[in-house]
Amino acid sequence: MTLLAVLQRRVGGPGRRMPPVTVIAATLILLAGLACVVVPGHLAPHPPDAVAPEAALLPPGWGHPLGTDELGRDLLSRVIHGSRLSLLVGAAATLLALLGGAAIGLVAGLFGGLVDAVLMRVVDVMLAFPALLLALGAISVLGSSPTRLAIAVGVSNVATFARLIRGDVLRVRGLAYVTAATVSGVRPAGLLLRYVVPNVCGPALALAVLGFGVAMLESSSLSFLGFGPQPPVADWGMLAAAGRDNLADAWWLSTFPGVAVAVTVLAATIIGKAVQDRRGVQ
Amino acid sequence: MxxxxxxxxxxxxxxxxxxxxxxxxxxxxxxxxxxxxxxxxxxxxxxxxxxxxxxxxxxxxxxxxxxxxxxxxxxxxxxxxxxxxxxxxxxxxxxxxxxxxxxxxxxxxxxxxxxxxxxxxxxxxxxxxxxxxxxxxxxxxxxxxxxxxxxxxxxxxxxxxxxxxxxxxxxxxxxxxxxxxxxxxxxxxxxxxxxxxxxxxxxxxxxxxxxxxxxxxxxxxxxxxxxxxxxxxxxxxxxxxxxxxxxxxxxxxxxxxxxxxxxxxxxxxxxxxxxxxxxxxxxxxxxxxxxxxQAGIAYSLFVNSAKEPWTDARLRQAVAKAIDSAEVVKTLYQDKYARATSVLTPTTPGYRASETSTSVAEATGLLDAAGWQAGSDGIRSKDGKRLSLRWTYVSPAREQRDLLAQLVQQQLRKVGVEVLLDPAPAGDVIRRQTSGDWQLNDISFLRADADVLRTVLQSSAGGRPPMVPDSALAAALAEGAGTLEPDVRKASYARAQQRIAEEALAIPIYNPTxxxxxxxxxxxxxxxxxxxxxxxxxxxxx
Missing domain, CATH: 3.40.190.10 (Periplasmic binding protein-like II)
Structure with a gap:
C-alpha cells in the first residue's frame, strides 16, 4: 500500500473540517515555497555556493539565521535555492502520476471487461509495493538526475491515481444521465470529455495536492540516499543527508532542511484535505 | 572486488x-x-x-x-x-x-x-x-x-x-x-x-x-x-x-x-x-x-594533459596556483591532515619537497597570457570554448572528498576556470580513467616506494593511455626503476617530482593520514x- 493511498484514506475519510486558520497558514507556507522556487536569488541573503572557510559550521545566529555548513556556506540560502529542485521535482512527479493514472484509469473504467481486469491487476501489483521501493528501483535503473528523480517518483504513484480515477469513471458511467447520453448516440470520445472527465477531475485534483506532498517526501528521501541532483546544487534531501556526519556538533545542518520538507508536506496535506472537504468528496 | x-x-x-x-x-x-x-x-x-x-x-x-x-x-x-x-x-x-x-x-x-x-x-x-x-x-x-x-x-x-x-x-x-x-x-x-x-x-x-x-x-x-x-x-x-x-x-x-x-x-x-x-x-x-x-602518492588532482586545451602547461600551472590546499586542509581537515608538499608524501622513501605556491594573481596572469578571457559569467573562454574541467569523482566519497571538490570548484571559479562536478560510482570513475576520457581526476595511493609514480601515473596496461603522459617524467621514472642503487634512485625521483611540480602534472592537496x-x-x-x-x-x- 503506497503512502499516498494511506494518506488518501486517512485524510479523505469523514472527520472534522479543517479550521480556516490552518488552511490559511498552509496556503501561506506553500506560497512562500512558491516564491522561493520563482525568485530564490531575491530571497536568499547569500549565493548558495559561496564558500567562506573562516565561517565554517557557525550555529544559527544573526548573520546566518540557519547557520553555515562545513564550507561556510549559508544554510538558509541553500535551503531557499534547494526549494526549486525539491518543489519542482515534487510537482513534476505529481503531474506525471496524475496523467499516467488518468490514462490508465479512464481506459480501464471506460472499456471495462478484460482491459479493466488486466490493467487493475497491474495496478494491484504496483500498489502491493511501497512507493518508495518502486521509486528506488526505478531510479537505480534510470540513474540519478532531477528529471529521472521526478520520473521515478511519478511512476511509483501512478497506481494510486489510476485506481481512484477508474473508480470514479465507473461511478459516473452508472449515472442515469450518462446512460441517457449513451442511448442518445453520443460517441465514446464525446462521452469521455463532456461527461466523465469533468466529474472525475475534482477528486483527482484533491488527490494531486496530497500527492504533491508525498512525491516531495519521496524525492527528498531518494535525494537523501544519493539519487538527487549533482553538487554543488542541493535539494532538501541532499542537504539533510550532507549534515548527517556532523549531527553531534552541528545539529542545524540536517534539522532545517528536514523541517522544510516536513512543513511543506504538511501544508500540502492540509490543503489537499481542505480541497476534498470543499468538494465534498470522500 | x-x-x-x-x-x-x-x-x-x-x-x-x-x-x-x-x-x-x-x-x-x-x-x-x-x-x-x-x-x-x-x-x-x-x-x-x-x-x-x-x-x-x-x-x-x-x-x-x-x-x-x-x-x-x-x-x-x-x-x-x-x-x-x-x-x-x-x-x-x-x-x-x-x-x-x-x-x-x-x-x-x-x-x-x-x-x-x-x-x-x-x-x-x-x-x-x-x-x-x-x-x-x-x-x-x-x-x-x-x-x-x-x-x-x-x-x-x-x-x-x-x-x-x-x-x-x-x-x-x-x-x-x-x-x-x-x-x-x-x-x-x-x-x-x-x-x-x-x-x-x-x-x-x-x-x-x-x-x-x-x-x-x-x-x-x-x-x-x-x-x-x-x-x-x-x-x-x-x-x-x-x-x-x-x-x-x-x-x-x-x-x-x-x-x-x-x-x-x-x-x-x-x-x-x-x-x-x-x-x-x-x-x-x-x-x-x-x-x-601514510606513504605513497598524496591525495592529488590531475589535469589530463593529453586533452586540449590542457596540453598548454600554463593552464595547468594556473590551476595549480589557484587551488589553495592550505585552505582545504584547514577547512575540511582541521589541519589534522597535512597539506601535501609533493606528489609523494613525506613518509615515502625518495620524497622531495617540490611545492607550488598558491597565488591567484599569478594564476590570473598565466591565464591572461595564454589568451583566455573572462566572459560575462566570469568563466574564461577562447575562440568560443569555455575553460572548463569535468571532474568525475567517486561517490559516496570518503574523507569529505565530495566537499573538497566543491571547495576546489569555488577556488577555481575565482580565476575563471569552470569545474563541472560529476560524482559517480567507483566503477564508472575507473572506466573513465581507463579509457582516457577524463579531464580532472583525483587519486591517492598507498605504497612506500617512489616507484609508485611509475606504476600508477605511467601505466599503460591494457592499452589505456597513461594518466600523466610526459616523456621527461617517463625517463626519470624509468631510470629510478631500473636500478637498486639508492643514490641514483633518489636523484631520479627528485627529478621526477620536480618535473611534476613544474609542469603541474599533478596538484598535491593533502597527505592521507x-x-x-x-x-x-x-x-x-x-x-x-x-x-x-x-x-x-x-x-x-x-
Whole structure:
C-alpha cells in the first residue's frame, strides 16, 4: 500500500473540517515555497555556493539565521535555492502520476471487461509495493538526475491515481444521465470529455495536492540516499543527508532542511484535505 | 572486488582496480615516520585485559592472501607473522621468521634462512616447506588473490633447499618483493589450514603470530585471543614473549559518530579511522589522538594533459596556483591532515619537497597570457570554448572528498576556470580513467616506494593511455626503476617530482593520514610500518 493511498484514506475519510486558520497558514507556507522556487536569488541573503572557510559550521545566529555548513556556506540560502529542485521535482512527479493514472484509469473504467481486469491487476501489483521501493528501483535503473528523480517518483504513484480515477469513471458511467447520453448516440470520445472527465477531475485534483506532498517526501528521501541532483546544487534531501556526519556538533545542518520538507508536506496535506472537504468528496 | 579498499578502508587505493590490473609490484608498506605515543609508557607493562577497538570496516575475508582490504591487514597482522619485518621508524627491513636472507643482483632470487623455533598455533613448525606452500598458494588462480599475488609478480617458484632454507625465484626483477614480504599480505599461514579451501580461510586464519582468531561474526566483530608461548617477535617490537593483552576485540562500527561516541562513553578503549572533526572533539574531551601519515602518492588532482586545451602547461600551472590546499586542509581537515608538499608524501622513501605556491594573481596572469578571457559569467573562454574541467569523482566519497571538490570548484571559479562536478560510482570513475576520457581526476595511493609514480601515473596496461603522459617524467621514472642503487634512485625521483611540480602534472592537496583515538588506559598503542595500529606491544593500565 503506497503512502499516498494511506494518506488518501486517512485524510479523505469523514472527520472534522479543517479550521480556516490552518488552511490559511498552509496556503501561506506553500506560497512562500512558491516564491522561493520563482525568485530564490531575491530571497536568499547569500549565493548558495559561496564558500567562506573562516565561517565554517557557525550555529544559527544573526548573520546566518540557519547557520553555515562545513564550507561556510549559508544554510538558509541553500535551503531557499534547494526549494526549486525539491518543489519542482515534487510537482513534476505529481503531474506525471496524475496523467499516467488518468490514462490508465479512464481506459480501464471506460472499456471495462478484460482491459479493466488486466490493467487493475497491474495496478494491484504496483500498489502491493511501497512507493518508495518502486521509486528506488526505478531510479537505480534510470540513474540519478532531477528529471529521472521526478520520473521515478511519478511512476511509483501512478497506481494510486489510476485506481481512484477508474473508480470514479465507473461511478459516473452508472449515472442515469450518462446512460441517457449513451442511448442518445453520443460517441465514446464525446462521452469521455463532456461527461466523465469533468466529474472525475475534482477528486483527482484533491488527490494531486496530497500527492504533491508525498512525491516531495519521496524525492527528498531518494535525494537523501544519493539519487538527487549533482553538487554543488542541493535539494532538501541532499542537504539533510550532507549534515548527517556532523549531527553531534552541528545539529542545524540536517534539522532545517528536514523541517522544510516536513512543513511543506504538511501544508500540502492540509490543503489537499481542505480541497476534498470543499468538494465534498470522500 | 574489495570495496573496503577504496570506500571504507584505510588504504586509500582510489583507483584500486587499476592498481590490481597494472600493479606488478604494488607494495603496501609504511616506512619512516614517527608513531610513538606522547608519553605514559614509562610504567611497567601490565599483562591481561581485553582491548576493544572499534574499526570502520568489516574485513569481509580475514585472509590477507585473498583480501586486499586494510581491515584484513588490521586483523591479520596479529595472527600471522612474516618472513621479515619493517621498522616503522627507519623503514629498514629486519629479520622475523627468517633470521637472514640474501638477494642476487638482479633481484630475481631471494634466499631465506628461517629461525628454528617458530611454530604455528596449530602446532606445526614454520619450515621452508610451509613458506613454499604459502607462496604457491598465493599465486594459485584458485586463491583469487586480489592484491598479494601482485606482490609476487613474475614468481616462478620456491625451492626448498633444506629444512629451514629456501629460494624464492622470479622470472623478472622484483625489487619490491622484500618490502612486500614484511606485510601480512605475504604473511606465512599454516599450510594445514589451506586444505579446507580459500573460503574457509576467509572465516579463520591460522598463523604463527601472538594472537589467534577465536571468533568472527561478519559486520559485528573479530575476536583475537593471546597465544601462549610466542617467542619470535621481530626486534622492531618493544618487547619479546607473549602479548600483554589477553583478548583483542575488533568491533565493527562503520558510522563515524558511533565510533567516537563509543570511545567517549567508555564502551571501547580505542577507535580507528577517526575523522579530523571527531579527532578535535576527542582531544578536547581528553582523549589521545595519534596520527600517522601514510606513504605513497598524496591525495592529488590531475589535469589530463593529453586533452586540449590542457596540453598548454600554463593552464595547468594556473590551476595549480589557484587551488589553495592550505585552505582545504584547514577547512575540511582541521589541519589534522597535512597539506601535501609533493606528489609523494613525506613518509615515502625518495620524497622531495617540490611545492607550488598558491597565488591567484599569478594564476590570473598565466591565464591572461595564454589568451583566455573572462566572459560575462566570469568563466574564461577562447575562440568560443569555455575553460572548463569535468571532474568525475567517486561517490559516496570518503574523507569529505565530495566537499573538497566543491571547495576546489569555488577556488577555481575565482580565476575563471569552470569545474563541472560529476560524482559517480567507483566503477564508472575507473572506466573513465581507463579509457582516457577524463579531464580532472583525483587519486591517492598507498605504497612506500617512489616507484609508485611509475606504476600508477605511467601505466599503460591494457592499452589505456597513461594518466600523466610526459616523456621527461617517463625517463626519470624509468631510470629510478631500473636500478637498486639508492643514490641514483633518489636523484631520479627528485627529478621526477620536480618535473611534476613544474609542469603541474599533478596538484598535491593533502597527505592521507590515519587517526586513532585511545582512552587514557591504553598504553603503547602504536602503528606498524603499514601505518595501521598493531596490538602486540599494547597494554591496558588500571
Amino acid at each position: 574489495a570495496q573496503d579498499l577504496t570506500d571504507r578502508g584505510i588504504i586509500p587505493l582510489r583507483i584500486r582496480a587499476l592498481a590490481l590490473l597494472t600493479a606488478t609490484t604494488v607494495i603496501l608498506t609504511g616506512c619512516t615516520g614517527q608513531a610513538e605515543r606522547g608519553g605514559g609508557d614509562s610504567a611497567t607493562p601490565r599483562a591481561g585485559g581485553t582491548l576493544t577497538f572499534a574499526t570502520d570496516s568489516d574485513p569481509g575475508c580475514l585472509d590477507p592472501h585473498q583480501s586486499p582490504a586494510a581491515a584484513a591487514l588490521l586483523t591479520g597482522r596479529g595472527v600471522v607473522d612474516s618472513l621479515v619485518a619493517q621498522d616503522p621508524k627507519t623503514g629498514d627491513v629486519v629479520p622475523w621468521l627468517a633470521e637472514s636472507w640474501t638477494t642476487d643482483e638482479r633481484a630475481t632470487t631471494y634466499t631465506f634462512k628461517l629461525r628454528g623455533d617458530a611454530t604455528f598455533s596449530d602446532g606445526s613448525p614454520v619450515d621452508a616447506a610451509a613458506v613454499k606452500a604459502n607462496f604457491d598458494r598465493i599465486v594459485a588462480p584458485t586463491t583469487k588473490s586480489l592484491l598479494a599475488a601482485g606482490f609476487l609478480a613474475g614468481y616462478t617458484g620456491t625451492t626448498v633447499t633444506a629444512d629451514r632454507t629456501l629460494e624464492v625465484r622470479f622470472g623478472q626483477p622484483n625489487a619490491g618483493f622484500l618490502q612486500a614480504a614484511t606485510t601480512a599480505f605475504l604473511g606465512i599461514q599454516s599450510p594445514g589450514s589451506f586444505a579446507a579451501g580459500p573460503p574457509a580461510s576467509c572465516r579463520k586464519i591460522v598463523g604463527s603470530g601472538p594472537f589467534t582468531v577465536t571468533e568472527y561474526i561478519p559486520q559485528q566483530r573479530v575476536t583475537l585471543a593471546r597465544r601462549a608461548g610466542y617467542r619470535w617477535a621481530p626486534r622492531t617490537a618493544a618487547h619479546q614473549g607473549d602479548a600483554f593483552l589477553e583478548k583483542v576485540v575488533l568491533s565493527i562500527a562503520p558510522d563515524n559518530g558511533v565510533r567516537s561516541g563509543s570511545l567517549r562513553s567508555g564502551q571501547v578503549e580505542a577507535v580507528g579511522n577517526v575523522t579530523p572533526r571527531d579527532a578535535v572533539a576527542l582531544e578536547k574531551a581528553g582523549f589521545d589522538v595519534q596520527r600517522r601519515e 590515519y587517526l586513532m583515538g585511545t582512552s587514557d588506559r591504553v598504553r603503547a598503542a602504536t602503528f606498524d610500518a603499514q601505518g595501521l595500529p598493531q596490538f602486540y606491544d599494547t597494554w591496558l593500565d588500571r
